Amino acid sequence: MLMKTTSKLNSKEVAYLARLAALSLSPAQLRDLETQLVSTLDYVRAVQKAPTENIPETTQVTGLHNIWREDVVDKTRMFSQEQALQNAKTTHDGYFLVPAILE
Amino acid sequence: MENSTFIESCYQNIEKYEGIINSFITLRDKKEVLAELASLRSSTSPLVGLPYVMKDAYVSKGLQTTAASNVLKGFIPPYDATVLSKLKKAGAILLGKMNMDAWGHGASTENTDFGVTHNPWDPSRVAGGSSGGPAAALACGFARFAIGEDTGGSIRNPSAWNNTTGLKVTYGRVSRYGAIAYASSFDTVGPMARTAKDCALILREIAGVDPLDATSASEPVPDYVKLLDRDLSSLTIGLPAETYGEGLNLEINNAIQTAVKQFQKLGFKTRKVSLPISELALAAYYLIAPSETSSNLARYDGIRYSQTRDLFTTETMRRIMTGTYALSSGYYDAYYRKAQKVRTLLIEKYEEALSDCDVLLMPVNPGMPPKLGQLLNDPVENMLADIYTTSVNQVGVPSLALPAGFSKSGLPIGMQLVGKKFSEDLLLALGHQYQEVTDWHTRTPNL
Numbered sequence: 001m002l003m004k005t006t007s008k009l010n011s012k013e014v015a016y017l018a019r020l021a022a023l024s025l026s027p028a029q030l031r032d033l034e035t036q037l038v039s040t041l042d043y044v045r046a047v048q049k050a051p052t053e054n055i056p057e058t059t060q061v062t063g064l065h066n067i068w069r070e071d072v073v074d075k076t077r078m079f080s081q082e083q084a085l086q087n088a089k090t091t092h093d094g095y096f097l098v099p100a101i102l103e
Numbered sequence: 104m105e106n107s108t109f110i111e112s113c114y115q116n117i118e119k120y121e122g123i124i125n126s127f128i129t130l131r132d133k134k135e136v137l138a139e140l141a142s143l144r145s146s147t148s149p150l151v152g153l154p155y156v157m158k159d160a161y162v163s164k165g166l167q168t169t170a171a172s173n174v175l176k177g178f179i180p181p182y183d184a185t186v187l188s189k190l191k192k193a194g195a196i197l198l199g200k201m202n203m204d205a206w207g208h209g210a211s212t213e214n215t216d217f218g219v220t221h222n223p224w225d226p227s228r229v230a231g232g233s234s235g236g237p238a239a240a241l242a243c244g245f246a247r248f249a250i251g252e253d254t255g256g257s258i259r260n261p262s263a264w265n266n267t268t269g270l271k272v273t274y275g276r277v278s279r280y281g282a283i284a285y286a287s288s289f290d291t292v293g294p295m296a297r298t299a300k301d302c303a304l305i306l307r308e309i310a311g312v313d314p315l316d317a318t319s320a321s322e323p324v325p326d327y328v329k330l331l332d333r334d335l336s337s338l339t340i341g342l343p344a345e346t347y348g349e350g351l352n353l354e355i356n357n358a359i360q361t362a363v364k365q366f367q368k369l370g371f372k373t374r375k376v377s378l379p380i381s382e383l384a385l386a387a388y389y390l391i392a393p394s395e396t397s398s399n400l401a402r403y404d405g406i407r408y409s410q411t412r413d414l415f416t417t418e419t420m421r422r423i424m425t426g427t428y429a430l431s432s433g434y435y436d437a438y439y440r441k442a443q444k445v446r447t448l449l450i451e452k453y454e455e456a457l458s459d460c461d462v463l464l465m466p467v468n469p470g471m472p473p474k475l476g477q478l479l480n481d482p483v484e485n486m487l488a489d490i491y492t493t494s495v496n497q498v499g500v501p502s503l504a505l506p507a508g509f510s511k512s513g514l515p516i517g518m519q520l521v522g523k524k525f526s527e528d529l530l531l532a533l534g535h536q537y538q539e540v541t542d543w544h545t546r547t548p549n550l
Contacts, residue, residue: 040425044386
């Protein structure tokens, strides 16, 4: 959760956003992004003046609902283990090697 | 011209001009391409043997796909995007994968990790974006046609700045399967070429429902080519007054007014309509698109594929963080949800404008292609380049960008015809009939 609503982003909030977005940024990058984010948000805040009482939200424009397919495996579209691993930087015995989460 | 001769001439142009333009990220070897041409079986498709290029935003089996980002550098996809499978089946020949703003984030093809693409009409200026590589390549005669991708203007903006023709389709008209997602509810796959007629030929091949893309539309695909010459004389073209006001370059305005007279000479009625949305549409776009991209780009964690996230450009990081902010607890209602309500208002405004006419004629860009470096790291200037294009994506309607003339200094000027959903046939016919009586689209840069 972010800190209470403030009119301007501060550096602590920018650092927190970077952490939420899984971006590790240097102090210089954080400073640059803070300036850029402030001017971006100043611009996009224009939406808040729009009269939207009783206006529903639009999330997509296809008019489609619940597109299903048969629950069957299409073997022609399956990857071999080799294909699945071909772009991984680190593998071990035919598996993806992932960073440890728990100590 | 024989297809092999045509392909040879494309490679000759590439050899001569690519050093100045830098439109390719991956160029296929000529021998391999000619061998593929020789191995084609006879086909009834008019695209058979035609060389084309593709924005590097689509996965291609066995061929590096980067989205112009170092995060995907070296990525070799294990499958093909649907648009690529369809073109392979039609016998079209892929020459390479093209430069763009990384992940579609930009309007200048400067936000790329593979070097900026230069505008063939003035190499000290940007080619536009995000599909800048494909548009510049078409202007230079590197290929017969291209596949671009348009989320907020990415086909139309570079088409206008390179004197080429490009179609942003109705959302869902062409399958997005295998397209690297920027903003999933806006992303569209579309043709780019020198003429509306070529766009019609390509769209006929690539449009249609795809079981692999649940958002693709099942509406029947008309024969866009056959419909090009039909009688459209009862048609009314609407001119949204707000798009011709403050903020529009005077030379662009004058060129489009000349085009209006040309359309009137062809027998079409024109009338002023109102579309009072520009700033609001841009603000909503720059909340919803970053929100969707922050979610879409979360998958690049460097485990199954891709490099690490520190390789995103500052532009992309800013978009991810803007989206993360708009979606975060405490800000969601004021930004993301509010923008989605504004999106509903935009749809209503377009419906109103299009109830008084059949199509809208609007500018594509507010100004001429900027000098290199002018848009970089200036988020607001960067956003304003998209002022006439982003609303079209939010509403989901189609738009055809086509050449409308030149500035005194010799820079190309474009305009866009915007229609109701699934009116691509109408836009292409109108564009084609305009191109039959004008010659802007035939002009090529003097490199």
